[in-house]
Structure formats: C-alpha cells, structure tokens
Amino acid sequence: SQQGEEDPQALSIQEGENATMNCSYKTSINNLQWYRQNSGRGLVHLILIRSNEREKHSGRLRVTLDTSKKSSSLLITASRAADTASYFCATPLGFGNEKLTFGTGTRLTIIP
C-alpha cells in the first residue's frame, strides 16, 4: 500500500527556474525521505527530514515538513538540465514500522 502521494505528477520548467514538488502522507511518521530516479537507473537518496525538523537544506535542495498537515515539499533552486528525473517521497508505513513506502513520484523535466 502507498502512504505518500506527490503533486504534481509531472512538471516542466525552464533551466534556471525553481521547481517545487509536494508530498502528502496519511499516518503519523517519525521521518520522511526524498529520492531521485534518473531514467533507467536506481533511486538515489537525497535527504531525510525528521518529524522534529521543519526545514532542511542540502546544496540546492530545500525540504520542509509540516506534520500537522501531513505534508512535505521539495524545492530545487536554480534548476539544471541534470535535475531532469523523477522524484519520490518515502515514509514509514506507520509509526515504528520498519517498511518504507514510496509515493507515485513527480516527473520533472528541465528545458534547456
């Protein structure tokens, strides 16, 4: 079963613009992860944010977490062609559960 759902399903922007993707989930969690998947490759971990954190940065990535709304966002600033990929949020199936569930993904296309 899927816990997370990303929005939008697809996003196309010009190189240099910022890209924002959202993730909503259903049950209480202790952390949330974001992954990137390039075409034909495996998923690559980007960032993990814990439930007691509101915001986290890693390079051009900024992730926010709002546990009251059960939602998270991933912002990529100054996008590059190499950022073209699918992005997934991943959450534990439930609080204390050892299994990670992945959302449906946002397909991001950066137009050079």
Next chain:
Amino acid sequence: DAGVIQSPRHEVTEMGQEVTLRCKPISGHDYLFWYRQTMMRGLELLIYFNNNVPIDDSGMPEDRFSAKMPNASFSTLKIQPSEPRDSAVYFCASSPGKGVDQPQHFGDGTRLSIL
C-alpha cells in the same frame, strides 16, 4: 566505493522459465530490500532481510516468488515459473540500519521481460 550491484541488468525469457535475480549489497549494510517497480503499481516492497534473516515477505506476490540471503554479501530473488505479469524492473537496496531511519542505497535494477 562500490554501490549495490545487481545482475543481470536485463533479462528476457519465456513464460514458464525460472528466473534468478542477484544482488550484492554494500559491505557493512545489515538490511537488504527487494522492490518491484511497474508503471501501474509504482515501487512495491517485496521482502526485506536483517542480518541475512528474512523479516517480512508479505509483499511477495505469490508462492512462485522466493528470496534467499545465504550470506551478508549475496541475495537472490527467484521466480519459478515465470509469467508475463511478472515483467517489471526489480531493485535491490541496502541500508546500514533500519531502512526507515537510514538512507536506502539502490542498485540499478534488473529489467525483466517475460514473453
């Protein structure tokens, strides 16, 4: 550092044949996960191991699927007999701790086509 290694990268076989997918996790990682990815169902967890012991196989679709981890550096996922609906990309991932608290490291997958 070597990442998670999966083989083969592509497999095309006929319905009814046995298929074996292989995975070498990152050294020192004590959790190993097998996932399946399709357009219709997204990424699904099939089974995971902790210290070579299967912990949860509730995601394995049918008895035709089986997975083993004979040692810390090798795991297999077997489908016998295979069916066209098994066509998907199968990923192996490993993590140094619980996969919900630690990043999971994915291999590049095996693209399986059952004719």
